[in-house]
Amino acid sequence: MSRLTVYHDAEPRQPLKVISDGEHIAATLAEVGVRFERWQATAPVAPGASQEEVIAAYRPEIDRLIQERGYQTVDVISMHPEHPQKEALRAKFLEEHRHNEDEVRFFVAGQGLFTLHIDDQVYAVLCEKDDLISVPAGTPHWFDMSESPSFVAIRLFDNPDGWVAHFTGVDIAQRFPRLEVEA
Numbered sequence: 001m002s003r004l005t006v007y008h009d010a011e012p013r014q015p016l017k018v019i020s021d022g023e024h025i026a027a028t029l030a031e032v033g034v035r036f037e038r039w040q041a042t043a044p045v046a047p048g049a050s051q052e053e054v055i056a057a058y059r060p061e062i063d064r065l066i067q068e069r070g071y072q073t074v075d076v077i078s079m080h081p082e083h084p085q086k087e088a089l090r091a092k093f094l095e096e097h098r099h100n101e102d103e104v105r106f107f108v109a110g111q112g113l114f115t116l117h118i119d120d121q122v123y124a125v126l127c128e129k130d131d132l133i134s135v136p137a138g139t140p141h142w143f144d145m146s147e148s149p150s151f152v153a154i155r156l157f158d159n160p161d162g163w164v165a166h167f168t169g170v171d172i173a174q175r176f177p178r179l180e181v182e183a
Contacts, residue, residue, distance in 0.1 A: 005126075039106060042059065042060060055074060061132075074154065077152070079145055094173055096141065097141070102136055103141070106156075115144070116141040117139075124176065
């Protein structure tokens with residue numbers, strides 16, 4: 001189940017609120033300029049589907065975002081517990097960083113934890129299947145896929161070069177809860 005946990009940035013062990021209702025998550029994140037939506041596939045997506053099949057299943061929603069926001073590139077990332085680069089990728093995403101463009105992810109399967117540092121609050125957004133999150137350009141954040149990653153996500157980019165991070169050098173991400181996957 002998707003979940004939003006809000007903290008004061010000085011209190012990583014004491015949540016201010018925890019929300020699991022999708023509409024309430026979307027409304028709370030909208031207050032700080034973050035888009036959160038739920039999408040449904042127009043066609044079934046089988047495990048192991050190709051990038052083309054995954055994109056085709058969500059084409060109407062993808063086209064709507066491209067029309068609204070002018071995104072230039074769409075691709076699919078797939079992570080699994082045996083992925084040979086899982087430790088290096090997890091470590092890279094776990095540091096607080098910003099982008100010069102929106103970071104848009106739609107979870108076709110699995111889950112991931114986006115944590116956003118906005119003003120003096122931290123918003124930990126557990127995204128699961130059917131969740132779309134759009135982190136606005138310039139927003140400090142980090143992402144945890146867990147030690148045992150398992151997700152398929154559609155990514156939309158303004159920049160044809162894809163994911164380009166600018167690390168803040170702040171260690172705040174080390175103080176907040178990580179994504180724990182139950183075995």
